[in-house]
Amino acid sequence: MSLLRQGTWRIIDHSTSGLYVRAIDSFATDDTLCAAVGGGLSPAVARAWVHKKTVVMGIQDGRLPYLQKGIDYVHSQDYDCIVRNSGGLAVVLDEGVLNLTLVFPEENGKIGINKGYDAMWELICHMFRDFDQEIEAGEIVGSYCPGSYDLSIHGKKFAGISQRRIRGGVAVQIYLDVCGNAADRAALIKEFYARARGGEETKFVYPEVNPAVMASLSELLEVNLTVEDVVGRFLQSIKSFSDELVSGGLSGEERPVYESYLERIQERNEKLGI
Structure with a gap:
């Protein structure tokens, strides 16, 4: 049975309120x-x-030899810059990029890595099922931020999926490049790596970004x-996979946990001088 099929889904919509806080807030929220969910205090979210x-x-980006030059460039383009508390590599957020977390x-290790990724891929295909276009992974x-679960249409990537596991919970995150100029976003990351790597050989292989493969x-x-x-498509799809929807932000019990996770992420960023 699909992971998307849940008796109850808890819906949290931060697609507007998130514009008024830094992105580190969302990573602390998802960890919370x-x-x-892993502790049985909340239904699936x-x-x-x-x-x-x-x-x-991502964490690997923090090891770039001339990281500060890359960060300075990002700031010069009027972008904030943070490091998240998980793997993967740099991505771009802005008001045309929607992020979703499931x-x-x-359940005792029954969710394999690929099963989590497949659930998000299935959701995105369901959300856009009225279009005659195959979404490939x-x-x-x-x-x-290349990965085995890049989502694309006609060979052009529009989304990337990541996964994080904490205390018996599995959080699957995706960014969806909805509108705006995807090539410009890719060009920003291309220049970030050019400056932060400085032409040096590195043990970790960073991507050679080609803006033409993203849309x-x-x-x-x-x-x-x-x-x-x-x-709207997201909410309608989730509704179709559930017997019940409940909504609401972090509870009073979750709030101190959130503060603790936020402090950890802030400390990681401070160590990198961000």
Whole structure:
């Protein structure tokens, strides 16, 4: 049975409120929800979130030889810059990029890594099932933050999926390039790596970003989508996989856990001088 089929889904919509806080807030929030779901304190969670212009680095990016030069460039382009508390590599957030998080209870290790990724892929296919376009999963070489579950149409990537596990909870996150200029976003990351790597050989292989292999859903589906449109599709799809929907932000019990996770992420960023 599909992981998406849940008796109850808890819906949290931060697609508007997220514009007024830094992106580190969302990573602390997802860690909190992961612990809550894993601990049986919350049903499965489906969360939408959007932030203003931010480059979100992965842990490996923090090891770039000239990292500060890359960060300075990002800031010069009027983007915030943070490092998240998980693997993967740099991605771009802005008001045309919708992020979705699904949080499941792990249930004694029954959710394999691929099963979590497959659930998100299934959700995205369901959300856009009215379009006659196949959404494929597989690494798109030349994209930023490449991975085996890059989502693409006609070989052009519009989304990347990551996964995080905490205390018996599984959080699967995706960024969806909904509208705006995907090539410009890719060019920003390309220049970030050029400056932060400085032409030096590194043990870790960072992507050689090619803006031509990335596109927005609006471009690929040839329709003017907005983030609000896609949030609506997200909520309708989640509803179809559930007997009950409940909504609400972090509970009083979850709030101190959130503060603790936020402090950890802030400390990681401070160590890198961000």
